[in-house]
Amino acid sequence: MTTASSRATASGPVVEVSGLRKSYGGRTVVDGVSFAVEEGEIFGILGPNGAGKTTTVECVEGLRLPDAGRIRVAGLDPVADHEAVTRVLGAQLQESELQPKLTVREALELYAALYPAPADWRPLAERLGLAGQLGTRFAKLSGGQKQRLFIALALVGDPRIVVLDELTTGLDPRARRDTWQLIEDVRARGVTVLLVTHFMEEAQRLCDRIALIDNGRIAALDTPRGLIGRAAGSTVISFTPSEPLDDEEVAALPALASVEHKDGRITLAGTDETVNAVISLLARRRIAAHQLRVTDATLDDAFLDLTTA
Amino acid sequence: MTTTQTGARGGASPRNAVLCAEARLFRREPGNLFWILVFPPLLLAILGCIPPFRKVSEDLGGIRLIDTYVPVTVLVALIVAGVQAMPPVVTGYRERGILRRMSATPVRPSALLSAQMALHGAAGLVSALLSLAVGRLAFGVRLPQQPFGYVLALLLAVAAALAMGALVAARARTAKIAAAVGSAVFFPSMFCAGVWVPVAAMPDVLARVVGFTPFGAAARALDQAAAGDWPSLSHLAVLTAWAVLLTAVASRWFRWE
Numbered sequence: 054m055t056t057a058s059s060r061a062t063a064s065g066p067v068v069e070v071s072g073l074r075k076s077y078g079g080r081t082v083v084d085g086v087s088f089a090v091e092e093g094e095i096f097g098i099l100g101p102n103g104a105g106k107t108t109t110v111e112c113v114e115g116l117r118l119p120d121a122g123r124i125r126v127a128g129l130d131p132v133a134d135h136e137a138v139t140r141v142l143g144a145q146l147q148e149s150e151l152q153p154k155l156t157v158r159e160a161l162e163l164y165a166a167l168y169p170a171p172a173d174w175r176p177l178a179e180r181l182g183l184a185g186q187l188g189t190r191f192a193k194l195s196g197g198q199k200q201r202l203f204i205a206l207a208l209v210g211d212p213r214i215v216v217l218d219e220l221t222t223g224l225d226p227r228a229r230r231d232t233w234q235l236i237e238d239v240r241a242r243g244v245t246v247l248l249v250t251h252f253m254e255e256a257q258r259l260c261d262r263i264a265l266i267d268n269g270r271i272a273a274l275d276t277p278r279g280l281i282g283r284a285a286g287s288t289v290i291s292f293t294p295s296e297p298l299d300d301e302e303v304a305a306l307p308a309l310a311s312v313e314h315k316d317g318r319i320t321l322a323g324t325d326e327t328v329n330a331v332i333s334l335l336a337r338r339r340i341a342a343h344q345l346r347v348t349d350a351t352l353d354d355a356f357l358d359l360t361t362a
Numbered sequence: 363m364t365t366t367q368t369g370a371r372g373g374a375s376p377r378n379a380v381l382c383a384e385a386r387l388f389r390r391e392p393g394n395l396f397w398i399l400v401f402p403p404l405l406l407a408i409l410g411c412i413p414p415f416r417k418v419s420e421d422l423g424g425i426r427l428i429d430t431y432v433p434v435t436v437l438v439a440l441i442v443a444g445v446q447a448m449p450p451v452v453t454g455y456r457e458r459g460i461l462r463r464m465s466a467t468p469v470r471p472s473a474l475l476s477a478q479m480a481l482h483g484a485a486g487l488v489s490a491l492l493s494l495a496v497g498r499l500a501f502g503v504r505l506p507q508q509p510f511g512y513v514l515a516l517l518l519a520v521a522a523a524l525a526m527g528a529l530v531a532a533r534a535r536t537a538k539i540a541a542a543v544g545s546a547v548f549f550p551s552m553f554c555a556g557v558w559v560p561v562a563a564m565p566d567v568l569a570r571v572v573g574f575t576p577f578g579a580a581a582r583a584l585d586q587a588a589a590g591d592w593p594s595l596s597h598l599a600v601l602t603a604w605a606v607l608l609t610a611v612a613s614r615w616f617r618w619e
Contacts, residue, residue: 115466142466149462151460
């Protein structure tokens, strides 16, 4: 897990969104979203399908006109100063394609030529495992290869900020881990990353902070660890007691979120305080706890706890 | 990954890079290349092999049918390029999110649209030259006697054909619909251009009505310039009005996504 970025800069946030609102045909998709991304940060936008994640980043990219709110990217308005914003912001969009007969090499050369000071696309293609596909036409690429090409195209302009929407969708586990490493390397060079995902492991591994969006609003904004800690029952303790425990004494445990009995095994969710109380209860009653396991809740649990179904 | 800057890439501007890439892709569409570049001159060659087409006709004012078919095949090339071939490409680019992807770069997606119009327009003009060459070399059809008038009428006809194609691309939601609408517009356009009956040989009332359509007016203007007259102002005005109107409506209705 990545620790929070220590690279706090005095220059202020590089992406600022405040009071963003957007509706389509009377349906409000984004309803008052505000957040700020610091330079060099990997900032995650996490949420259920249809929560408004993509619409939010499309407004940041200047591809959509917000109904209300203020957005600044490197101090610029993504709609009014669209061209200037596209020079510093690289984007990987959801559901976009390229010309079917364009080869990988041609796509990389073309997109590099669109930027004033592009990165060298060759090492980028190498890094993304596309070196063997340079002569392959877009239509003949596999889903994972297309995805990796779009990541390369997002980075080929050598941007200050990169927005990645569903980064690792369609990638196999190995390519996914390679891509995560690439994103960490990109950030190590000072690039700010805005990452839209619904993949918990990805958010937990990469993000310094996460905005959890639900129904067009920010449900929580914290570090991955902070989000997990917010969920009720962030610590889970389970064991098979040598003798049955008294139900009332269990129910009286501090900070207890849930109790579950199954096949003589008891599973309690709570906090560190609950764990300490259980251990002293067992000691007082001289009950042995077989196969004792104490685990931290995952971001999955926090996600389910903090968003509506 | 390195941060090596390869800044000045031969000074090629981004819009040029888009045009070059699109030109390469254009060459990878054998179907379109055939219908734009080969079919119209081939049609002329086949018609020219039919003996009655080479007989001097009093109805046509003492010229041969094949003489009137050179401007017709020239217009066929422009109609195929602008109305038939271009709209599915542009609509497909919108449908697949290619225009949107380009919106996220420093280049406007209009670069793709103008590249497509330039390429289809240029291919149509090359095909027009091929028809003139086939007519001249194979059947002794005289080259246009009023070349400046001919070029002017030709350029206005290209503009009208591309604008009509842009309008189809603007309204069609999918590439399939664009191809179907393109075909639906294609046949009346071919009729007006005189593919079945040259406009000069049409009954008077019909010829007058057809003269108000873009390709009917273009056919008359090309005929006049081929014969050595300056195309009449009314035909050029009709053609210009169509080109301006279609462009205005297409740019108003065009959606980038």
